[in-house]
Amino acid sequence: MNIMEIRYKRLRDAMAEKGLDAVYVNAPENYLYMSHFDNPDGYMLITKDKSWLFADFRYFEAAKLEAFSCCTVCEPRKPGLSEIVNEYNLKTIGYEDQALTCYELYSLKQQLTGCDFVPTGNMFSSIRASKTPEEIEAVVKAQRIAEGAFRHLLTMIHYDMTETDVVAELEYYMKKNGSEKPSFDTIAVSGAQSSRPHGVPRPVKLEKGFLTMDYGAMINGYHSDMTRTICIGKADADMKKVYDTVLKAQLAALEYVEAGKPNKDVDKVARDIIHSAGYEGCFGHGLGHGVGLLIHEDPRVSSGAGDAVLQVGELITIEPGIYIEGKYGCRIEDMVYLSENGKQNLTDCPKELIEI
Ligand SMILES: [Mn+2]
Structure with missing residues (x-):
């Protein structure tokens, strides 16, 4: 067919x-x-x-x-x-x-x-919710463009840039490289603004601390979705602990996730790691969501997913975060396709902490 x-x-x-x-x-x-x-x-x-x-x-x-x-x-x-x-x-x-x-x-x-x-x-x-190979191909193409934008940004980011400059660079690169439009309003928030998971980028110079960028490209109407957090200046011990905990939670969920597992259990794997590291109350959103013709679609990967069980064909994000109000926040997000031959992480972008 x-x-x-x-x-x-x-x-x-x-x-x-x-x-x-x-x-x-x-x-x-x-x-x-x-x-x-x-x-x-x-x-x-x-x-x-x-x-x-x-x-x-x-x-x-x-x-x-x-x-x-x-x-x-x-x-x-x-x-x-x-x-x-x-x-x-x-x-x-x-x-x-x-x-x-x-x-x-x-x-x-x-x-x-x-x-x-x-x-x-x-x-x-x-x-x-069940994606065919053609749909995944479009998402991957969009994702590669978004990754190119991240690499491009790292070559030219500097302390005099503003958050909105970062948005402009990412979006311009993606458009020039074939993206139909941004997946959603690009998020680039630094310093204290990064504690807002969907904070609005400001026309102010990048603040020292975390810089969280959540964005995507679009091909044939299909969205990609990725979040990377880097550090403006050096990370102190507390920031390193936050970053390492988010990364550990994400890697554990990526390892655990597969078709046949209850959606809410995948959320719990990441959440337990964040809580046991002492950040209870700092991860207030679900672990992930479906991506496709909408940026947020079924299935939901959260504690509120009820009896839902992950199905072959689904494409989801895994995006834990830690947000400390008034201080900073950090999130790392990849997309995973639950194919007939097992899961595939569609994101190919470094995750070790980058300090600028
Ligand atoms: Mn997302």
């Missing part, structure tokens, strides 16, 4: 399970997944044997060329949704309750009177 067939089979199996005649798709990542065409303002209607893709004039020409061959590309209202729903006698319509606004659902109900609307919940996110 090619990727189009794999995706449509997964969706139609899930639709049959939920008893859906059709599903209305409007989340951009799911529209891209089911059409192979990136359009933030489009929507699709997919039934058990047909797929209509709606794209307004701005995207219409490209959609006809780029969308999967199974998609009938329509300009909005030619035909309209209600004509299709009537013609094919569609009764039960799935909608993306995590993406459709209340107003959009109301409008849909006004337009398609007589249909039942069923929330799809995590239907798409669980379909997307």
